[in-house]
Amino acid sequence: MSKVLYEKDIQKEVLQAKKIAVVGYGSQGHAHALNLRESGYDVVVGLRPGKSQQKAEEDGFDVVPVAEAVTKADVVMVLLPDEHQTVVYEESIKPHLEPGNAIAFAHGFNVHFSQIVPPRDVDVFLVAPKGPGHLVRRTFEDGGGVPSLYGVFQDVTGNAKELALAYAQGIGSARAGVLETSFQEETETDLFGEQAVLCGGLTSLVKAGFETLTDAGYQPEVAYFECLHEMKLIVDLMYEGGLENVRYSISDTAQWGDFVSGKRVVNDETKARMKEILRDVQSGEFAKGWILENQANRPQFNAINAKENNHPIEQVGRELRELMPFVKQPLQGKQNDEQ
Numbered sequence: 001m002s003k004v005l006y007e008k009d010i011q012k013e014v015l016q017a018k019k020i021a022v023v024g025y026g027s028q029g030h031a032h033a034l035n036l037r038e039s040g041y042d043v044v045v046g047l048r049p050g051k052s053q054q055k056a057e058e059d060g061f062d063v064v065p066v067a068e069a070v071t072k073a074d075v076v077m078v079l080l081p082d083e084h085q086t087v088v089y090e091e092s093i094k095p096h097l098e099p100g101n102a103i104a105f106a107h108g109f110n111v112h113f114s115q116i117v118p119p120r121d122v123d124v125f126l127v128a129p130k131g132p133g134h135l136v137r138r139t140f141e142d143g144g145g146v147p148s149l150y151g152v153f154q155d156v157t158g159n160a161k162e163l164a165l166a167y168a169q170g171i172g173s174a175r176a177g178v179l180e181t182s183f184q185e186e187t188e189t190d191l192f193g194e195q196a197v198l199c200g201g202l203t204s205l206v207k208a209g210f211e212t213l214t215d216a217g218y219q220p221e222v223a224y225f226e227c228l229h230e231m232k233l234i235v236d237l238m239y240e241g242g243l244e245n246v247r248y249s250i251s252d253t254a255q256w257g258d259f260v261s262g263k264r265v266v267n268d269e270t271k272a273r274m275k276e277i278l279r280d281v282q283s284g285e286f287a288k289g290w291i292l293e294n295q296a297n298r299p300q301f302n303a304i305n306a307k308e309n310n311h312p313i314e315q316v317g318r319e320l321r322e323l324m325p326f327v328k329q330p331l332q333g334k335q336n337d338e339q
């Protein structure tokens with residue numbers, strides 16, 4: 001098994017002497033900046049004017065334009081949306097990096113697919129939390145953390161790995177486990193996971209179940225509770241104790257149904273599709289399509305998004321959640337100015 005590192009395995013000194021620029025104050029940015037500060041690190045936030053800037057100032061940070069933050073800092077963590085990183089990097093980051101500085105990312109996409117080519121005289125590392133930014137913050141506040149992968153793309157100072165580990169510790173990940181990876185492995189597994197399982201696979205599974213029930217004449221409210229609402233309860237059990245814990249908690253009837261019917265939904269054909277998805281990720285085909293989609297101003301992304309927001313499961317869900325005020329809406333914390 002690979003070695004998972006925890007608090008006791010990590011030296012903090014190497015990062016304590018440095019100033020860290022957190023560029024971007026969205027989902028990941030706010031969590032990294034706040035957790036690092038509370039872990040005793042010196043943080044400056046780099047942003048353009050806008051909503052995020054206000055939020056970061058309210059949180060008590062020194063907030064300056066990106067170029068100035070890079071100039072002030074020794075370690076620059078890029079937490080902009082992946083699609084905007086290239087432009088901001090060329091205009092406001094690259095010209096202000098000094099030899100021996102470090103540039104870091106929370107996802108390997110732009111470096112792995114050569115959209116950003118860092119100069120040869122800086123350290124380049126990755127700390128990728130395996131969870132949404134709002135949980136990176138919430139679990140830290142609760143005394144826990146979200147596990148992270150770390151990886152080194154370029155080590156000019158001889159300290160890149162120690163910097164990455166200290167950074168991961170600073171955002172709380174060493175409480176949950178920190179595991180070494182490469183930019184290639186992080187990028188490919190992250191893209192595959194979100195497409196096939198966590199996002200694409202899950203939302204499609206939920207919608208297909210909902211549609212099957214409502215097409216057969218069952219009430220949309222019942223279908224919503226069955227296929228979407230209850231998902232969280234099952235996933236919480238999985239998170240806490242694996243598949244075994246789900247099966248312990250569900251009835252034996254449900255468990256038998258799991259055994260005999262699960263493989264009728266997700267089968268060899270599904271796995272063959274997953275392999276195709278993985279091949280498109282590995283070959284750069286997916287990356288190319290996404291880069292071009294952004295260059296064209298997202299015609300397909302916007303059209304599909306509008307259609308998805310009107311799906312009957314969303315309509316009935318909005319009504320039902322109104323009546324469940326205890327169900328929190330984490331999207332309210334999303335800080336991206338674009339949205």
Ligand code: NAD
Nearest residue numbers: 024025026027028048052079080081106107132133336337
């Ligand atoms: P986000 O969209 O939540 O936030 C982006 C931030 O960048 C916002 O503060 C926005 O105001 C700012 N910004 C956007 N364009 C800008 C510009 N041109 N100049 C200056 N600031 C600008 O982004 P995110 O979801 O936190 O993603 C950041 C990085 O973290 C990405 O590389 C992503 O792949 C990675 N990541 C995200 C998650 C997640 O939970 N969202 C999980 C793991 C890794």
Ligand code: MG
Nearest residue numbers: 070071072073
């Ligand atoms: Mg500097």
Ligand code: MG
Nearest residue numbers: 130131190194
């Ligand atoms: Mg991910």
Ligand code: MG
Nearest residue numbers: 107190191194
């Ligand atoms: Mg991702």
Ligand code: MG
Nearest residue numbers: 226230250254
């Ligand atoms: Mg049930």
Ligand code: MG
Nearest residue numbers: 247248250251
């Ligand atoms: Mg049972």
